[in-house]
Amino acid sequence: MAKTPGKPTITDVAHRAGVSLSTVSRVMNGNATVDAEMAERVRAAASELGYTANPLARSLVLGRTQTIAVVVPDLANPTFQEILRGLSRAAAADGYHVLIADSAEQVAEEPVLATETRRRTDGVVLCAPRMTDDDLAALLPTLTPVVVINRPAQASAPVVGADYRTAFRTVVDHLYGRGHRHLIYLAGLERSASNAARRAALADARAAHADLVVDEIPCGVDFDSGSGAADAVSASGATGALAFNDLVAMGLLSALADRGIRVPQDISVAGFDDIPFAQYTTPPLTTSAVPGGDLGARAWAAMKAQLTGGEADAAVALTPRLLVRGSTGPAPA
Amino acid sequence: MAKTPGKPTITDVAHRAGVSLSTVSRVMNGNATVDAEMAERVRAAASELGYTANPLARSLVLGRTQTIAVVVPDLANPTFQEILRGLSRAAAADGYHVLIADSAEQVAEEPVLATETRRRTDGVVLCAPRMTDDDLAALLPTLTPVVVINRPAQASAPVVGADYRTAFRTVVDHLYGRGHRHLIYLAGLERSASNAARRAALADARAAHADLVVDEIPCGVDFDSGSGAADAVSASGATGALAFNDLVAMGLLSALADRGIRVPQDISVAGFDDIPFAQYTTPPLTTSAVPGGDLGARAWAAMKAQLTGGEADAAVALTPRLLVRGSTGPAPA
DNA sequence: CTGTTAGCGCATTCAC
DNA sequence: GTGAATGCGCTAACAG
Numbered sequence: 001m002a003k004t005p006g007k008p009t010i011t012d013v014a015h016r017a018g019v020s021l022s023t024v025s026r027v028m029n030g031n032a033t034v035d036a037e038m039a040e041r042v043r044a045a046a047s048e049l050g051y052t053a054n055p056l057a058r059s060l061v062l063g064r065t066q067t068i069a070v071v072v073p074d075l076a077n078p079t080f081q082e083i084l085r086g087l088s089r090a091a092a093a094d095g096y097h098v099l100i101a102d103s104a105e106q107v108a109e110e111p112v113l114a115t116e117t118r119r120r121t122d123g124v125v126l127c128a129p130r131m132t133d134d135d136l137a138a139l140l141p142t143l144t145p146v147v148v149i150n151r152p153a154q155a156s157a158p159v160v161g162a163d164y165r166t167a168f169r170t171v172v173d174h175l176y177g178r179g180h181r182h183l184i185y186l187a188g189l190e191r192s193a194s195n196a197a198r199r200a201a202l203a204d205a206r207a208a209h210a211d212l213v214v215d216e217i218p219c220g221v222d223f224d225s226g227s228g229a230a231d232a233v234s235a236s237g238a239t240g241a242l243a244f245n246d247l248v249a250m251g252l253l254s255a256l257a258d259r260g261i262r263v264p265q266d267i268s269v270a271g272f273d274d275i276p277f278a279q280y281t282t283p284p285l286t287t288s289a290v291p292g293g294d295l296g297a298r299a300w301a302a303m304k305a306q307l308t309g310g311e312a313d314a315a316v317a318l319t320p321r322l323l324v325r326g327s328t329g330p331a332p333a
Numbered sequence: 334m335a336k337t338p339g340k341p342t343i344t345d346v347a348h349r350a351g352v353s354l355s356t357v358s359r360v361m362n363g364n365a366t367v368d369a370e371m372a373e374r375v376r377a378a379a380s381e382l383g384y385t386a387n388p389l390a391r392s393l394v395l396g397r398t399q400t401i402a403v404v405v406p407d408l409a410n411p412t413f414q415e416i417l418r419g420l421s422r423a424a425a426a427d428g429y430h431v432l433i434a435d436s437a438e439q440v441a442e443e444p445v446l447a448t449e450t451r452r453r454t455d456g457v458v459l460c461a462p463r464m465t466d467d468d469l470a471a472l473l474p475t476l477t478p479v480v481v482i483n484r485p486a487q488a489s490a491p492v493v494g495a496d497y498r499t500a501f502r503t504v505v506d507h508l509y510g511r512g513h514r515h516l517i518y519l520a521g522l523e524r525s526a527s528n529a530a531r532r533a534a535l536a537d538a539r540a541a542h543a544d545l546v547v548d549e550i551p552c553g554v555d556f557d558s559g560s561g562a563a564d565a566v567s568a569s570g571a572t573g574a575l576a577f578n579d580l581v582a583m584g585l586l587s588a589l590a591d592r593g594i595r596v597p598q599d600i601s602v603a604g605f606d607d608i609p610f611a612q613y614t615t616p617p618l619t620t621s622a623v624p625g626g627d628l629g630a631r632a633w634a635a636m637k638a639q640l641t642g643g644e645a646d647a648a649v650a651l652t653p654r655l656l657v658r659g660s661t662g663p664a665p666a
Numbered sequence: 667c668t669g670t671t672a673g674c675g676c677a678t679t680c681a682c
Numbered sequence: 683g684t685g686a687a688t689g690c691g692c693t694a695a696c697a698g
């Protein structure tokens with residue numbers, strides 16, 4: 001049968017250059033020293049044929065794929081998109097490719113996807129895994145090298161995450177600095193780790209400022225939760241509201257506007273996360289930005305360290321940056 | 334040297350089951366019929382060893398990787414995220430993996446990334462490629478199988494995209510149906526294809542409705558452009574404003590509110606894209622949704638068709654769905 | 667039905 | 683310095 005043009009192989013190049021295929025391999029990888037003229041002939045033949053080594057074949061023999069896998073709970077979540085972007089670009093800068101796996105919030109899929117993608121890559125990054133601590137602890141050793149993002153310290157893998165406690169504390173201090181002494185926290189999901197971090201920050205702030213009062217009401221994590229809390233917020237007499245996140249803050253802002261309550265004149269409102277539209281609310285929302293892109297880049301750094309034989313830092317925590325905008329102002333006199 | 338546990342190979346399984354490695358291969362792939370008892374022995378040995386065939390080795394011999402590549406101009410863009418998500422999930426449902434490549438809006442990188450990722454995958458999806466028509470035309474044949482998203486019909490590859498012309502026409506007709514006879518279009522970038530599609534829709538509408546007047550003013554594509562156009566819009570006397578996209582509409586909404594102009598009582602405002610926060614503006618924004626997830630799923634369908642030997646439809650165009658919300662109402666009397 | 671053989675395309679020993 | 687083997691792990695012809 002006539003050989004379809006297809007992709008030229010190393011043998012084709014060897015043939016055309018009149019050398020053995022091992023010589024071609026040598027010049028392509030710049031390994032051993034090859035006769036100058038011969039090397040040139042090989043390079044010429046290669047470029048004429050448009051030859052590029054088959055990555056699959058190389059992977060098989062070298063034992064590495066130049067690819068890592070990233071498992072995320074939901075590709076549609078802006079937080080993960082930012083992380084993925086930072087990770088992807090950092091990895092690309094080092095010549096690595098990224099294979100993605102979306103668990104679609106199906107906890108049971110996480111270990112399956114991680115294990116499966118791990119076999120076709122050199123390592124895997126678990127982004128905010130939803131599985132239990134026990135499951136995670138059992139899984140991690142089988143995935144090495146592995147990096148975990150946004151999940152409290154794990155024994156058998158480097159972790160990179162944001163320091164939500166310090167970040168939230170910064171928001172509280174911002175309000176305190178503007179004269180607020182009575183705040184109210186619109187809590188997120190009761191048992192979530194992120195809610196716990198915010199409450200810890202609140203406790204820290206109370207301990208640091210004896211004259212600070214921070215009420216807390218159960219709320220939620222979305223726009224409607226925020227708007228539903230408006231009456232409770234205004235009834236509390238607090239001069240500043242700390243929303244669990246930006247969505248909640250936006251809902252609150254909207255409901256407050258409906259009631260004719262002015263922000264920040266009557267009450268200050270702060271969010272958390274700096275979602276893309278936080279800057280477009282009326283007034284623009286003061287919030288704290290978790291550097292998703294940086295998180296991703298750090299995760300890659302931790303992976304790269306392991307890939308190159310080194311040891312990655314056990315844990316790195318980035319502190320989100322406070323973004324003061326129009327929704328917070330001095331406490332009303 | 335002691336053999337590190339590592340991953341068990343097909344030989345290990347064969348050894349343990351006391352059969353030849355081809356028999357193991359057979360039962361693992363359910364190919365030829367194998368003696369029942371023997372097959373059972375093999376399965377037992379495989380599960381005891383936790384054996385799974387090395388995907389790399391399979392890829393090399395089978396000539397397929399069960400992976401496709403997706404090249405996007407910017408992973409941070411919500412539009413592409415939705416597409417990527419739809420694509421990824423659809424592909425996963427068929428047992429395929431997705432390798433991503435972010436060109437970071439570097440046009441020159443597109444062909445490089447496409448070509449490079451193509452070699453490690455079975456096909457590539459080009460998402461809204463920025464390169465010139467000529468470059469694209471030259472590149473596509475080298476990538477087969479390939480699918481193009483959101484870019485006008487190409488000769489050598491199936492294309493999936495949204496029908497922006499029909500979609501925008503739907504928005505215009507919605508306003509016309511509510512009694513509006515004088516509209517104003519806040520145009521996007523002069524030379525962009527998406528702007529041309531909207532203008533074509535406007536022309537269609539004018540042709541269909543003799544009593545319809547549609548003004549047009551140059552504007553832009555972001556929030557600030559929209560707010561900057563507020564005065565021109567109110568001065569025009571139009572009863573309805575058609576923004577190039579949601580960001581522009583949101584900017585307009587915000588500036589209109591500052592001027593005490595009520596929406597939709599005094600003027601109706603419509604956006605385009607249905608970005609995540611369009612439902613949270615005050616009032617909620619009427620817009621048209623480009624089904625990003627569907628786009629991705631369709632792209633996968635087109636790829637799958639090629640992968641399985643079939644021929645994909647040359648072009649599929651999805652029509653965005655009109656979402657009527659609070660920012661549009663009847664024309665003021 | 668099962669075992670033996672020959673590659674997939676390449677990097678890397680080993681002799682020359 | 684260079685070419686001839688060996689094998690990465692697996693599937694698919696090929697014999698038996």
